Amino acid sequence: MSVDMSTRARSSAALVLAGVLWGTGGLAGSLLAQRAGLHPLAVAAYRLLVGGGIATLAVLLKGGTFPRTAEAGKRLLAVGGLFALFQASYFAAVALSSVSVATMTTIGAAPVFVTLAAVRKPGRWTLVSVAGTLAGLVLLRWSPEEPAHLLGGLGFALLAAAGFATLTLLTAKPVMDPLATTAFGCLIGGLLLAPVAGWTGMALPLHVDVVAIVCYLGAVPTALAYAAYLRGLATAHPVLGALSAVLEPLTATILAALLFGERLGVTAWCGAAVLVAALAIGYWRPERR
Numbered sequence: 001m002s003v004d005m006s007t008r009a010r011s012s013a014a015l016v017l018a019g020v021l022w023g024t025g026g027l028a029g030s031l032l033a034q035r036a037g038l039h040p041l042a043v044a045a046y047r048l049l050v051g052g053g054i055a056t057l058a059v060l061l062k063g064g065t066f067p068r069t070a071e072a073g074k075r076l077l078a079v080g081g082l083f084a085l086f087q088a089s090y091f092a093a094v095a096l097s098s099v100s101v102a103t104m105t106t107i108g109a110a111p112v113f114v115t116l117a118a119v120r121k122p123g124r125w126t127l128v129s130v131a132g133t134l135a136g137l138v139l140l141r142w143s144p145e146e147p148a149h150l151l152g153g154l155g156f157a158l159l160a161a162a163g164f165a166t167l168t169l170l171t172a173k174p175v176m177d178p179l180a181t182t183a184f185g186c187l188i189g190g191l192l193l194a195p196v197a198g199w200t201g202m203a204l205p206l207h208v209d210v211v212a213i214v215c216y217l218g219a220v221p222t223a224l225a226y227a228a229y230l231r232g233l234a235t236a237h238p239v240l241g242a243l244s245a246v247l248e249p250l251t252a253t254i255l256a257a258l259l260f261g262e263r264l265g266v267t268a269w270c271g272a273a274v275l276v277a278a279l280a281i282g283y284w285r286p287e288r289r
Contacts, residue, residue, distance in 0.1 A: 007235050014232030015244035018225045024250020025221025027259075032213045039200030041096065043217075044087040045193040046204070050218025052185060052186030059183050060236045067184060080188025087193060089160035090190050097153025102251050106164065108137045111242035113165035118172075118238050125285035126239060132278025133246050139271025161242065165242060171230050171236045178230035180247040182223060242256035243282045250275050 029043045032055045038046070067073055093102035111130050114121055122130075171181065194202070204210065250272055257263070 002145060008272065009234040011234070011236040012102035014228040015236060015241055018217065018229035018232065018245065019244045019247025020251050021225035021228070022245070022248035023221075024256065025217060025225070026248070026252040027215055027255055030218040032210065032217060035213065036210050038202070038203055040091040041088065041196065042200050042202045044091060045190050045197035045202065046214055047217050047222050048083055048087065048186045048190030048193060050190075051222030051226070052183055052190055052216055052218075055166060055179060055183030055186060055220045055223040058223070059180050059279070060177070064177065064180055065199035067180065072176050076171075076181065076184045076188060078170060079181060079185030080192060082163050083185055083189025084192035084238075086160050086163035086167065087189070088196065089156045089163060093153045093155075093160060095105065095277060096154075097157060101153060102157045102160075102165070104137045105251055106132055106160045107245050108134045109158055110168070110245060112163045113162055114168055114238050114242040117165065117169060122239075123285070125281055129243060129278045130207055131286075132274055132281065136222060136271045136273075136275030136278055137249065139167035139267050141199070145173075160240075164245070168233065168238045168241050170235045172241070174227040174230070174234050178234065179227045181230055182226040186222060186226070211284045225259075240282055243279060246275055 016198065025047070029040070029047065032046070033040060033043050034039060067076060090106055091101060093106065111133060115126065117129055119268065171178075174181070204214070229241065229244075232244075253272070
């Protein structure tokens with residue numbers, strides 16, 4: 001179906017907002033792991049549980065209700081399971097390979113999976129955008145010192161990409177409000193992750209800085225970001241949604257350079273430029289829903 005320009009602009013803005021906010025989540029998650037001494041799986045569990053709790057509070061303040069239909073219940077179970085699968089697989093990929101390889105593989109493979117599943121005959125500009133995204137990620141995140149030969153890490157990264165792609169395709173056909181889907185989906189995902197994360201230790205020191213980081217991680221790059229992503233997907237093509245996720249590593253890389261003084265080489269800056277160009281093409285010539 002076709003959408004008018006104003007609807008496309010709103011959905012594009014929501015997807016861009018989600019990608020940028022996800023980029024701040026990586027830094028917040030790293031700070032939480034350092035300050036609280038938590039395993040990444042525990043960080044992921046707290047992220048989903050706190051984000052789901054904050055989003056649920058927002059739903060109730062807006063006068064919303066808990067899902068009551070069987071269709072809504074099935075959708076939330078699926079979304080929660082995919083949240084848990086994506087988070088667990090991604091952190092397993094990080095443990096078996098590296099952050100750069102896991103991120104590059106997960107974010108790069110997701111739009112490819114979505115394109116293969118959702119588009120019978122991709123348009124020329126879609127192919128250019130997807131190919132540019134892959135090239136930009138390689139330039140931005142690749143390092144010859146990374147242990148990319150570890151097949152286990154790559155396998156879990158591809159599983160995480162498949163989980164994110166499935167989440168994108170599933171939620172492109174909304175059953176309930178995006179905020180409610182985010183709220184209850186995150187809560188279910190967090191509850192599914194909690195038993196596994198509990199083995200690593202989930203004791204949270206109640207220091208002011210730790211609590212502030214947990215609240216930010218749950219509220220901004222989780223509750224707000226996923227609600228914006230699902231709202232944008234309601235009218236945008238799923239391929240464009242998956243492509244927007246590349247703003248996460250791009251934002252995280254730029255913030256690391258600005259806030260922590262990490263130096264980016266010429267190759268990384270070229271990768272950033274290629275990513276921006278690929279996304280611009282994707283938004284300029286999106287696939288029709």
